[in-house]
Amino acid sequence: TQLLEQSPQFLSIQEGENLTVYCNSSSVFSSLQWYRQEPGEGPVLLVTVVTGGEVKKLKRLTFQFGDARKDSSLHITAAQPGDTGLYLCAGDPPGTYKYIFGTGTRLKVLA
Amino acid sequence: NAGVMQNPRHLVRRRGQEARLRCSPMKGHSHVYWYRQLPEEGLKFMVYLQKENIIDESGMPKERFSAEFPKEGPSILRIQQVVRGDSAAYFCASSSGQKNTEAFFGQGTRLTVV
Numbered sequence A: 001t002q003l004l005e006q007s008p009q010f011l012s013i014q015e016g017e018n019l020t021v022y023c024n025s026s027s028v029f030s031s032l033q034w035y036r037q038e039p040g041e042g043p044v045l046l047v048t049v050v051t052g053g054e055v056k057k058l059k060r061l062t063f064q065f066g067d068a069r070k071d072s073s074l075h076i077t078a079a080q081p082g083d084t085g086l087y088l089c090a091g092d093p094p095g096t097y098k099y100i101f102g103t104g105t106r107l108k109v110l111a
Numbered sequence B: 001n002a003g004v005m006q007n008p009r010h011l012v013r014r015r016g017q018e019a020r021l022r023c024s025p026m027k028g029h030s031h032v033y034w035y036r037q038l039p040e041e042g043l044k045f046m047v048y049l050q051k052e053n054i055i056d057e058s059g060m061p062k063e064r065f066s067a068e069f070p071k072e073g074p075s076i077l078r079i080q081q082v083v084r085g086d087s088a089a090y091f092c093a094s095s096s097g098q099k100n101t102e103a104f105f106g107q108g109t110r111l112t113v114v
Helices: none
Strands: A005-007 A010-014 A019-024 A031-037 A044-049 A055-058 A061-065 A071-076 A085-092 A105-110 B005-007 B010-013 B019-024 B031-037 B043-050 B053-056 B065-068 B075-079 B088-095 B109-113
Touching: A005 A085, A010 A019, A019 A105, A031 A071, A044 A055, A044 A061, A071 A085, B005 B088, B010 B019, B019 B088, B019 B109, B031 B075, B043 B065, B043 B075, B075 B088
Parallel strands: A010 A105, B010 B109
Antiparallel strands: A005 A019, A019 A071, A031 A044, A031 A085, A055 A061, A061 A071, A085 A105, B005 B019, B019 B075, B031 B043, B031 B088, B043 B053, B065 B075, B088 B109
16 A cells, blocks of 8 residues: 655744755655645645756745655645645555545645 | 546435436546545445446446446436445546556545435
């Protein structure tokens, strides 16, 4: 069974600080997605990474896919209160089209 | 997540009743996924369907739960004889089914069993 473990599980920081969220697995994934979910809403796709070692930037967010395609990180620079939410990583194991979701990181950015 | 429509947004059922949750995928998408989310938790995969086919139902409870995606109309997740433990948010996502394509989510149906 493929599992995606996210750390930290909870994170509360002050506006302007930097943070990194990790998504780790012992399994290989064909691709990996990051989503953000706000209370009462569905997850919204932020980015997809496909190639081992790939780095993608989305404004203040930097996403990296591990060389072995087993792990990923999300780095937020100068966090803002609007970044508050649940961040989820999801991967699709080779040979399947099933997305396995990580355990989630709840981020709270205080003004 | 614009385009994936789920209804109802909120559903209240008494124990023992049936719950039907509907999901209309994004235009051009023929693959649907259902996930369950308990409060303060991540999403748990339930089932993956193509039109008229169940591809992977490894996350579905063996009893009371069923899913379909007919040739015409929305995908339906059906829960028979609901119990309090079925209370959760149920999310549907759709994709085109191409490799490495993204899945887009609906806003979910929040089921409350009283």
